Amino acid sequence: MNTRTEVRLWAAQRISAMVLGVCVFVHLITIMVAMRGGLSAAEILERTQGNWAWFVFYVVFVAAVVVHAPIGLRTIIEEWLGWRGTWLDILLVVLAAALGLWGLRAVWAVFA
Amino acid sequence: MSDFLTVRVWRGDEQGGFQTFEVPRLESQTVLDVVSHIQRQLDPTLAYRFACRVGMCGSCAMTVNGKARWTCRTHVAKVAADGNLELAPLAHLPVVRDLVTDMSAFFDKWARARGQFHPTATRKDPFARIRPDSAQRINADAGIECIGCGVCYASCDVVQWRPDYLGPAALNRAWTLVNDERDGAQAERLRAVAGDAGCHACHTHLSCTERCPKHISPTAGIAGLKRAAMKAALRGDL
Structure with missing residues (x-):
């Protein structure tokens, strides 16, 4: 992979980390608030179903994970296992697609 | 005693x-x-x-x-x-x-990081006028006193893990030249120091900064190189 792409990936990972920082904070606060007085599926769905604000929030959250996790994992694999090259990149694109698919499926499940 | x-x-x-x-x-x-x-x-x-x-x-x-x-x-x-x-x-x-x-690998990496000054003027040109209080001059000053002792290199975990990593001293040298407005090899230098064997491999463990006997912070220089490389990559100059 050429240097320019490497550096752009690095920038994408840093920017997605900033987005994740905000998303994780909001997510944790939501958990704390939602847990008060017990937790039920009905209560969660009541909050999320048809609510566009939560839908957009969690789509952004999933998008940030899709960008962030595979790039970080790529660096860890390169450093720890010494794997690099096109096959590793393909593997991580597949991982990114899987994370996106699973994440959006979950978001849709609590929205629709 | x-x-x-x-x-x-x-x-x-x-x-x-x-x-x-x-x-x-x-x-x-x-x-x-x-x-x-x-x-x-x-x-x-x-x-x-x-x-x-x-x-x-x-x-x-x-x-x-x-x-x-x-x-x-x-x-x-x-x-x-x-x-x-x-x-x-x-x-x-x-x-x-x-x-x-044998310090050959250590100094070869200075060369690989484009640690050489590439002049843009001749002896017939007037002296470059660099303001002592300019941000670039202050950045260069912070790293310029390196004596090449290799303490940072020997203290760096990333050097241990990845023998091709350029290391703190070579990257610190590159950072001083990135801030030298007289130098004419800026794009080549950023290409040489960016990427997974260059500044982007640094884990910010700060061992180099902790151990440098001259109290230089190569970590700060490496962070500066990352910022400079990112700007160049986003502009399409890298």
Whole structure:
């Protein structure tokens, strides 16, 4: 992979980390608030179903994970296992697609 | 203060081992004094390097009780309060013999990081006027006093994990030149230092900054290189 792409990936990972920082904070606060007085599926769905604000929030959250996790994992694999090259990149694109698919499926499940 | 130091010194090459010497303890004694005493009084076959003895030349760095240090400016009282010293060659470099390492890889990486100044003017041009209080001049000043001792390189975990990593000293040198507005190889230099064997491999462990005897922060320079490379990549200049 050429240097320019490497550096752009690095920038994408840093920017997605900033987005994740905000998303994780909001997510944790939501958990704390939602847990008060017990937790039920009905209560969660009541909050999320048809609510566009939560839908957009969690789509952004999933998008940030899709960008962030595979790039970080790529660096860890390169450093720890010494794997690099096109096959590793393909593997991580597949991982990114899987994370996106699973994440959006979950978001849709609590929205629709 | 006891009258003698017990000094374990690395002998041989990579497959060598420690040899123990008893060295008289003196007031204001430096670690280099101890090594010189061993070589002059106890065993003239001991190999080690030094030149200036005053912290300018960067020749005498060794591993002292597990940490890389410049030995000419390291007082025994500071590092061996209990009277025990263990001296080994710098880590992450091939051992030539005893306390001497082959520093070729270290300096080759300075060249790979485009550590050379590329002039843009001739002797017929007027002098460049650089304001002492300009941000670039201040950045260059912060890193310019490097003496090339290799302490940061020997202290860096990433150098240990990835032998192709350029290392803190070479990247610090590149950062001083990135901030030199007279230099004409900026794009090439950023290409040379960006990527997974360059500044982006740094994990910000700060060992280089912690150990640098000149109190330089290569970590700050590496962060600066990351910012400069990102801007260049986003502009399409990289």
